[in-house]
Amino acid sequence: MKSRSRLSMTIITVLLALQVSVLHHSAGAVWASEGSPSGEAAVQTASKGNLGPSDRVKALRDLGFDAAADLLEAMEAAGLTPLISPDLTSSQATSEDLMTPKTSSVSGVEITDATDGASLKVVQRGKSVKVTGPYFLQSDRGDLYQEMALWAIRSGKSATQLPDGTVQIGPFENPTQALEEAERYPQWNASCVGTQETSGSSTRLYYAVLRIDPSKLKVEPVFAGSFGMGRAPMSFLHSNSKGAIAMVNGGYYYNSFPLGTLIHRGIPMGRPIPGRSAVGITPEGSVFFGDGTAYFGVRLRDTILPISDFNIPPKNGELSIFNPSAYRPGLTGGTTLLWVKDGAVSAANQGDYVLVGTGRAGELLSTASMGEPVELVSNFAFPLFQSCSMVIQGGPMIVENRTPLRRQEGLSKTITHRRHPRTLVGIDGQGLVFMVIDGRNGHSDGVTLEEAAQIALEEGLTAALNLDGGGSSQMIWRSVTVNKPSDRRERPIPYGIGVFEPR
Structure with missing residues (x-):
C-alpha cells in the first residue's frame, strides 16, 4: 500500500452554535x-x-x-x-x-x-469526569511483580497482581507521589490511576488526528541521543528541531533503546523483532506497510558481517552499529571501531555511522584503510522497505485494505485487549495520518486495539499500524501538546517522529 496524493487542505467546519x-x-x-x-x-x-x-x-x-x-x-x-x-x-x-x-x-x-x-x-x-484518590500506580509488567512487591513492603504499600496480569501498587496520597516513584523505576512502565467520579455521558473519548502530505513534508525520527541524552521529553525534541511542524512518539523501546526495526536515513538503528509490522517512507514520500522482519550486515571487501547489536557494545566476536550521536569514546572498551561516511571509511568522529567489532569482526575492521568502500547490507521480509529511507516497526497492524484486523504479533493481551492510550500511523488514500488517542484519565477512557481500528476506519484510514502507547502517547502541533499524556507529565522517550517544513 502506498500514498502519493497531496492532502486537500480545504476544511469545512461547522462551529459551536453558541451566540455566534x-x-x-x-x-x-x-x-x-x-x-x-x-x-x-x-x-x-x-x-x-x-x-x-x-x-x-x-x-x-x-x-x-x-x-x-x-x-x-x-x-x-x-x-x-x-x-x-x-x-x-x-x-x-x-x-x-x-x-x-x-x-x-x-x-x-x-x-x-x-x-x-x-x-x-x-x-x-462525552462529558468530563473528576478523578480523585486514592491513587495507584498501574503497570503492565507482570513479570516484575516480585520486584514491585518487595518495594511495596519496604515502602508500606501493597502490590496486587490482577487477573489480567497487570500490577497495581499503592495507595498514594496524590498523583505527584505516585509519578515520582514511576519515574524512579522506569522499568515498571507504570501510570497513575485514581477513582473516577462519572457525570454526564458514560462515553469519554479524546483523540487527535494529524494528516500530512509526505511528498511535500519531510518525516523522520529525532533522537534524544542527538542532544546527549538517552531519553528526553518530546517537547524538548520538538523545540530543538529546526523546522519541526509536528511530532508524535514512535515505536516501542526499553530504557533508552528502541525495540524493533528502525531505519533512519537508510541506516539501521534498531534490532528487528520477527513478525512485527512496520511502516516505511521513501525519500519521495511513498508510504508502505508490511512485515518489519529484517537482516542487517556490513560488506567489507568480500566478507559480509552480520550486525548483531545497535548502539550498545558488541558481544564477543560480534559487530555493533552506532548512530554517531549515541557513540561515546571509551564506551566500547578495547574493541575495534570504524567510522563510515558516504559508503567509505572516514576519519575518526566524521561519519554517518560507527562500526564496532570484537574478535573476528574486530580483526576485519582493523584491516580497513581510509577511503575503502563499506556497504550496508539489508534484507527485508517485505521487499518494498528496501527503497525506504525511514522504517519504524510497531505492531500489530490493525487495519488493512479498509478491513479491521485482529492480530497479536507476539504482544500480550494486556496490551491488545485492554483500554490504553494509543498512537497509530496510517494512510487514508490522500496522505499519511498519525493518530493519538488519550486514556487512563477523566476525559478519555482509552481504547482496545479493536476499538482503535474502528476509530481509524471512522477517520477514513485504509491502513493503520499501532505504535507505542500508554504514557508515551503524545502529539505536538506547532509547539503545542494537543493531548494529555496519561502520566500527567511527559514521559521521556528515546526518539520522536518529526514532521518538518516543505522539502
Whole structure:
C-alpha cells in the first residue's frame, strides 16, 4: 500500500452554535466564529455578538469539554487561530435545528487547524469526569511483580497482581507521589490511576488526528541521543528541531533503546523483532506497510558481517552499529571501531555511522584503510522497505485494505485487549495520518486495539499500524501538546517522529 496524493487542505467546519454569527445559504446554516474566513455581507451578527477567544473557551467548559477547552486556550496563547465545531454525525440535524442550538444535546466537539501540507483535528466526545484518590500506580509488567512487591513492603504499600496480569501498587496520597516513584523505576512502565467520579455521558473519548502530505513534508525520527541524552521529553525534541511542524512518539523501546526495526536515513538503528509490522517512507514520500522482519550486515571487501547489536557494545566476536550521536569514546572498551561516511571509511568522529567489532569482526575492521568502500547490507521480509529511507516497526497492524484486523504479533493481551492510550500511523488514500488517542484519565477512557481500528476506519484510514502507547502517547502541533499524556507529565522517550517544513 502506498500514498502519493497531496492532502486537500480545504476544511469545512461547522462551529459551536453558541451566540455566534449565522450565515444563511441554500444548503442550511453554517456558523462562523470571530476571525473566521467567511467575511461575507450576508453574515448576520447574533444579538450578543461574535464569540471572542475567552468566550469560546468558556463555552467549551460550560459544555463539560474541559480537555478541549484547555487545548483551545493553549493554542490561542501560542498565537494559533483554530476552529471549533460540534459533532453532528450522530443526529439528523436540520437547518431549523441548527438555527436553534440545543447545547445540552451536543455530544462532541472538534478543534481544527491547518498549515501548508498538514492539518490537525482534535475530537472530544462525552462529558468530563473528576478523578480523585486514592491513587495507584498501574503497570503492565507482570513479570516484575516480585520486584514491585518487595518495594511495596519496604515502602508500606501493597502490590496486587490482577487477573489480567497487570500490577497495581499503592495507595498514594496524590498523583505527584505516585509519578515520582514511576519515574524512579522506569522499568515498571507504570501510570497513575485514581477513582473516577462519572457525570454526564458514560462515553469519554479524546483523540487527535494529524494528516500530512509526505511528498511535500519531510518525516523522520529525532533522537534524544542527538542532544546527549538517552531519553528526553518530546517537547524538548520538538523545540530543538529546526523546522519541526509536528511530532508524535514512535515505536516501542526499553530504557533508552528502541525495540524493533528502525531505519533512519537508510541506516539501521534498531534490532528487528520477527513478525512485527512496520511502516516505511521513501525519500519521495511513498508510504508502505508490511512485515518489519529484517537482516542487517556490513560488506567489507568480500566478507559480509552480520550486525548483531545497535548502539550498545558488541558481544564477543560480534559487530555493533552506532548512530554517531549515541557513540561515546571509551564506551566500547578495547574493541575495534570504524567510522563510515558516504559508503567509505572516514576519519575518526566524521561519519554517518560507527562500526564496532570484537574478535573476528574486530580483526576485519582493523584491516580497513581510509577511503575503502563499506556497504550496508539489508534484507527485508517485505521487499518494498528496501527503497525506504525511514522504517519504524510497531505492531500489530490493525487495519488493512479498509478491513479491521485482529492480530497479536507476539504482544500480550494486556496490551491488545485492554483500554490504553494509543498512537497509530496510517494512510487514508490522500496522505499519511498519525493518530493519538488519550486514556487512563477523566476525559478519555482509552481504547482496545479493536476499538482503535474502528476509530481509524471512522477517520477514513485504509491502513493503520499501532505504535507505542500508554504514557508515551503524545502529539505536538506547532509547539503545542494537543493531548494529555496519561502520566500527567511527559514521559521521556528515546526518539520522536518529526514532521518538518516543505522539502
